[in-house]
Amino acid sequence: MAYQQVQSGLAGAGCHAVAPHPAEAASVGLARSTRAKTQRFEAHDVIFYEGDPADRVYELVEGAIMLYKLLPDGRRQVVEILAPRALFGLSGGKLQDTNAETLTAATVRVVDRREAESSFDLQCDISRCLMAQIETLHDHAVLLGRKSAAERVASFLMHFVPNRGVTGCAGPVPGRDDKLVPLTMTRQEIADYLGLTIETVSRVISDFKRRGLIVAEKQDRLRLTDVCGICQLTGTH
Amino acid sequence: MAYQQVQSGLAGAGCHAVAPHPAEAASVGLARSTRAKTQRFEAHDVIFYEGDPADRVYELVEGAIMLYKLLPDGRRQVVEILAPRALFGLSGGKLQDTNAETLTAATVRVVDRREAESSFDLQCDISRCLMAQIETLHDHAVLLGRKSAAERVASFLMHFVPNRGVTGCAGPVPGRDDKLVPLTMTRQEIADYLGLTIETVSRVISDFKRRGLIVAEKQDRLRLTDVCGICQLTGTH
DNA sequence: CGAATAGTTGATGTATCTCAAGCAGGGTGG
DNA sequence: CCACCCTGCTTGAGATACATCAACTATTCG
Numbered sequence: 001m002a003y004q005q006v007q008s009g010l011a012g013a014g015c016h017a018v019a020p021h022p023a024e025a026a027s028v029g030l031a032r033s034t035r036a037k038t039q040r041f042e043a044h045d046v047i048f049y050e051g052d053p054a055d056r057v058y059e060l061v062e063g064a065i066m067l068y069k070l071l072p073d074g075r076r077q078v079v080e081i082l083a084p085r086a087l088f089g090l091s092g093g094k095l096q097d098t099n100a101e102t103l104t105a106a107t108v109r110v111v112d113r114r115e116a117e118s119s120f121d122l123q124c125d126i127s128r129c130l131m132a133q134i135e136t137l138h139d140h141a142v143l144l145g146r147k148s149a150a151e152r153v154a155s156f157l158m159h160f161v162p163n164r165g166v167t168g169c170a171g172p173v174p175g176r177d178d179k180l181v182p183l184t185m186t187r188q189e190i191a192d193y194l195g196l197t198i199e200t201v202s203r204v205i206s207d208f209k210r211r212g213l214i215v216a217e218k219q220d221r222l223r224l225t226d227v228c229g230i231c232q233l234t235g236t237h
Numbered sequence: 238m239a240y241q242q243v244q245s246g247l248a249g250a251g252c253h254a255v256a257p258h259p260a261e262a263a264s265v266g267l268a269r270s271t272r273a274k275t276q277r278f279e280a281h282d283v284i285f286y287e288g289d290p291a292d293r294v295y296e297l298v299e300g301a302i303m304l305y306k307l308l309p310d311g312r313r314q315v316v317e318i319l320a321p322r323a324l325f326g327l328s329g330g331k332l333q334d335t336n337a338e339t340l341t342a343a344t345v346r347v348v349d350r351r352e353a354e355s356s357f358d359l360q361c362d363i364s365r366c367l368m369a370q371i372e373t374l375h376d377h378a379v380l381l382g383r384k385s386a387a388e389r390v391a392s393f394l395m396h397f398v399p400n401r402g403v404t405g406c407a408g409p410v411p412g413r414d415d416k417l418v419p420l421t422m423t424r425q426e427i428a429d430y431l432g433l434t435i436e437t438v439s440r441v442i443s444d445f446k447r448r449g450l451i452v453a454e455k456q457d458r459l460r461l462t463d464v465c466g467i468c469q470l471t472g473t474h
Numbered sequence: 475c476g477a478a479t480a481g482t483t484g485a486t487g488t489a490t491c492t493c494a495a496g497c498a499g500g501g502t503g504g
Numbered sequence: 505c506c507a508c509c510c511t512g513c514t515t516g517a518g519a520t521a522c523a524t525c526a527a528c529t530a531t532t533c534g
Contacts, residue, residue, distance in 0.1 A: 069375060069378075071383060072472075091372065092371070120357045124354065133329075135328065137374040137378065142306050149521075199481095199483085203482080203483080206482070235310070386489075424514095435513080436491075436492080
C-alpha cells in the first residue's frame with residue numbers, strides 16, 4: 001500500500017523506481033537498522049535547516065517533503081520534492097545544504113549517520129537512492145534552464161501521472177485519459193519549485209483550463225482531462 | 238578524508254588548486270580496483286551518450302568533462318561540469334541519463350559497474366562523491382531558477398577561485414585581489430551551463446570588463462581583477 | 475458571518491531572447 | 505609573409521516572455 005502512494009507523490013523524487021523485492025519490502029532502507037527511530041511531523045513543519053549538522057540520515061516513510069534553499073534577499077528555490085522511500089539529510093559536508101520542510105503530514109525514519117554508513121547493504125541503498133536523486137536533479141536543471149513557463153507547469157503536472165511520458169509510455173486507455181491530481185503544494189511552493197512567480201503559475205494553469213486540458217475540482221484538486229495533450233506541452237516529447 | 242576535497246564543480250576546469258594527498262592519491266577512488274582501465278580522450282570527445290547502457294563507472298583523473306542533456310528541439314542544458322576525481326556514469330536506471338563530453342583533453346579511469354558496487358570501500362567513495370554532486374546540483378538549481386544573468390556569470394566565475402565566497406572566506410590578500418581564469422569552455426558551453434544565450438553571456442562579460450572587474454588577456458583567459466567585487470554580484474552574499 | 479489568507483486577473487515594465495550585422499583571432503594556402 | 509577564410513565572439517535594435525504592481529475574487533477558518 002505504502003508503495004502505491006509513492007506514485008502519487010512527485011515521481012522521480014525518490015527511489016521509488018527501484019522495485020522492492022516483495023519479500024524484502026519491509027526491511028529495505030533505514031528499516032534495516034535496528035536503531036532506527038520513527039518521527040511524525042505535521043504539514044509545514046521544518047525537519048532541519050540549512051547549516052544544521054548533517055549527522056543523521058532520514059528516510060521519508062509517508063507524506064511529502066520539500067528541500068529548498070534561500071538567497072539572502074529572500075528568493076527561494078525548492079530544489080527537490082521527496083516522495084516516500086526517499087533518503088535525505090545526507091550531505092557531502094558536515095552541514096545540511098538545504099532546508100527540509102514537510103508539505104503534508106509525514107512520517108520519517110531517522111538513523112545516526114555513522115551507523116547508516118557502516119552497513120554495506122545500507123550503503124548500497126544510499127548510493128542507489130542518491131543516483132535516482134541526481135537523475136531527477138538533472139531533469140530539473142533542464143526544466144529550470146531551458147523550459148518555458150508552460151513547459152515547466154506541464155512537466156510538473158506530468159510528475160503526478162506514473163508511467164506516462166516515460167520511454168515506452170503506454171499511451172492512454174482508449175476513451176479515458178484523465179488523472180486526478182491532489183496538489184499538496186501552494187502556488188507559491190509550485191512557483192518556487194519551477195523557478196517562476198506565483199502569478200505566472202496561476203496564469204498557465206488558467207490557460208490549461210481554458211484549453212480543456214485540466215479541470216479544477218477544487219483549487220488543490222486538479223483533474224487532468226487530457227494527459228496526452230499535457231505531455232505534448234512538456235517540451236520533452 | 239581525501240574525498241571531502243572532491244569538487245564536482247568547476248574548480249578543476251582550469252584551477253588545479255585541489256591537491257590530492259600525495260600518499261593517498263594512488264589508492265583512492267577507482268584505483269582501488271585492480272581491474273581499472275585508463276582511457277585517454279581528446280578535447281570535445283564524447284565519452285557516452287544519453288541512453289547508452291550504464292554498465293561502467295568512470296573517474297575523471299585529469300581534464301574537464303561536461304554532462305549535458307538535450308531536448309528534442311535541440312535546446313541543450315549542461316547539467317554538470319566535472320573536475321578531476323569526480324565519479325560519473327553512475328545512473329539510477331540501466332541507461333545513462335546524460336551525454337558526457339570532454340571540455341579538454343582528459344584521462345579517465347573506468348571500472349565495470351558490477352565490480353565497483355561489490356566493494357564496500359568503493360561504495361563509500363561513490364556515495365560520498367554522489368553527495369557532493371547533489372550539493373552542487375542544488376546550488377545550480379538556485380542559479381538556474383532564481384538568479385539574474387549577471388549573478389549567474391558572477392557565480393560561474395567564482396567557481397574558479399578556490400576558497401573564496403565560501404563560508405569563512407579569507408578575503409583578499411590586501412592590495413592584491415586577482416585571479417587568472419583560463420576558460421576551457423566556449424561561450425556556447427557557458428551559456429548552456431548557465432541557462433542563458435551566448436549573446437547574454439557575452440554582454441555580461443563585456444559589462445564586467447567595462448566596470449573593471451575583469452580583464453581579458455585573451456578571449457579564453459580572463460583575469461579577475463576584483464574577486465571581492467565579483468563575489469558581491471553572485472547574489473549569494 | 476467576517477476577517478484573513480490564497481489564488482486570479484489585468485495593466486505595465488523590463489530582463490533576456492532573437493535576429494542581424496560586424497569584428498577578432500587562428501589557421502591555411504598562395 | 506600576408507591575404508583570406510572560418511569560426512567564435514561582440515554589439516546593436518527590436519521583440520517577447522515573464523516579472524511586477526495592483527486590484528479583485530475565492531476559500532478557509534475562527
